[in-house]
Amino acid sequence: MKRFLTLLLMSAACSAGTPHFNDVPATRIAVNGSVFDVRVRGELAEAVRINTQYAPRLGPIRERAALAMAQVSGCPILDVLGDAAVTVGVLGCVRQSGERLLLTSISVPNYECIDFGTYESSGDGGYQVFECTPY
Numbered sequence: 001m002k003r004f005l006t007l008l009l010m011s012a013a014c015s016a017g018t019p020h021f022n023d024v025p026a027t028r029i030a031v032n033g034s035v036f037d038v039r040v041r042g043e044l045a046e047a048v049r050i051n052t053q054y055a056p057r058l059g060p061i062r063e064r065a066a067l068a069m070a071q072v073s074g075c076p077i078l079d080v081l082g083d084a085a086v087t088v089g090v091l092g093c094v095r096q097s098g099e100r101l102l103l104t105s106i107s108v109p110n111y112e113c114i115d116f117g118t119y120e121s122s123g124d125g126g127y128q129v130f131e132c133t134p135y
Contacts, residue, residue, distance in 0.1 A: 018046060018088075024039040032064050035049065036048060036049055036050065038073075040091070043090060043094060049086070062087060071113065077089040113130045115130055
């Protein structure tokens with residue numbers, strides 16, 4: 001029982017967010033098989049990967065995290081830093097009084113994302129599921 005409680009607490013702490021984002025509510029989103037808790041604060045967004053994946057490389061996870069952060073924030077992502085578990089993105093717009101102001105025009109790959117609706121998980125609510133492909 002003690003081992004179960006320890007595992008439960010550890011898994012709850014995994015998606016709590018880094019100190020800069022820990023009091024911001026998360027939006028859970030899935031992109032191409034990776035599930036993220038995304039938080040947005042100011043000009044930064046954080047994507048914490050919460051599902052298990054065998055030996056993920058940062059390359060594909062970085063692109064998926066950027067797509068997740070863009071979907072949640074509504075802004076283009078200028079840069080993504082981090083590792084395969086936690087990434088931080090620099091937003092390409094600033095939110096002021098409910099409006100988004102584009103910071104810079106950038107050339108990013110175009111992706112077509114299909115919203116598959118909400119996935120209902122047992123116990124922790126649901127989250128949006130997207131499949132994205134470059135075009």
